[in-house]
Amino acid sequence: MLVAALDFLLLSFLIVCAIAVARIRDLISAVIIFAAYSLVMAIIWQMLGASDVAITEAALGAGVTTFLFIATISKTKRTE
Amino acid sequence: MEDIVVRAVSRLIVPFIQLYGLYVIFHGHLSPGGGFAGGAIVASSMILYGISFNLEAGSRKLSHDLSSLLESGGALWYLLVGLIGILLGSNFLANKIAGVPLGTPGQLLSSGIIFLLAMGIGAKVASTMVTLFYSLSGGEDSDGNRT
Numbered sequence: 211m212l213v214a215a216l217d218f219l220l221l222s223f224l225i226v227c228a229i230a231v232a233r234i235r236d237l238i239s240a241v242i243i244f245a246a247y248s249l250v251m252a253i254i255w256q257m258l259g260a261s262d263v264a265i266t267e268a269a270l271g272a273g274v275t276t277f278l279f280i281a282t283i284s285k286t287k288r289t290e
Numbered sequence: 291m292e293d294i295v296v297r298a299v300s301r302l303i304v305p306f307i308q309l310y311g312l313y314v315i316f317h318g319h320l321s322p323g324g325g326f327a328g329g330a331i332v333a334s335s336m337i338l339y340g341i342s343f344n345l346e347a348g349s350r351k352l353s354h355d356l357s358s359l360l361e362s363g364g365a366l367w368y369l370l371v372g373l374i375g376i377l378l379g380s381n382f383l384a385n386k387i388a389g390v391p392l393g394t395p396g397q398l399l400s401s402g403i404i405f406l407l408a409m410g411i412g413a414k415v416a417s418t419m420v421t422l423f424y425s426l427s428g429g430e431d432s433d434g435n436r437t
Contacts, residue, residue, distance in 0.1 A: 262322040265322055265323050265331075266330065269330040269331045270330050273334040273337075274330060274337065277337055277341070277423065278422065278423070281426040281427045282426065
């Protein structure tokens with residue numbers, strides 16, 4: 211019961227994050243929301259039993275990808 | 291950006307991230323993770339060092355020449371280790387079929403050539419990401435100034 215509630219909470223957060231990333235105009239905010247999306251996605255991978263994917267998602271999605279996006283934005287414009 | 295808190299914390303935490311990354315690489319056949327995930331963790335520790343100090347200090351620790359050497363060396367190492375299977379009279383990357391001694395299950399040195407392959411993959415992934423980081427963060431910004 212508690213696990214199902216946590217699943218529901220995480221998945222609804224994931225959906226809200228995904229819609230917000232697509233809708234928001236400020237690209238830095240979009241990157242930060244995308245990092246939060248990746249972190250929650252890593253937790254969900256771990257809950258589904260895919261620890262290997264969870265480690266990769268946490269290291270790449272929340273860490274390296276975020277920085278590469280910010281480095282790209284700092285060379286271009288901040289708003290869409 | 292000169293922040294004493296960020297510098298002190300990153301100086302403290304970078305060795306532990308690198309140790310964890312090496313653990314994930316070397317225990318790829320025993321626990322979740324492997325060459326790619328461990329290499330990404332090692333690379334993220336170097337990126338953390340580079341953004342919390344400055345880019346020059348980061349490139350002094352791992353120069354571009356060494357990084358590209360590691361990158362192509364990792365791929366070459368993978369190829370050479372894969373050829374062991376052919377040399378022992380079987381297919382490319384063959385492990386148990388080619389008669390490589392597998393050791394005891396559950397031990398670190400227990401998987402034949404997979405352990406050696408993970409080392410090559412880890413070195414290649416880590417150096418590729420560090421190279422990507424320095425290529426993106428160096429150079430010109432949006433106003434055309436050299437940074």
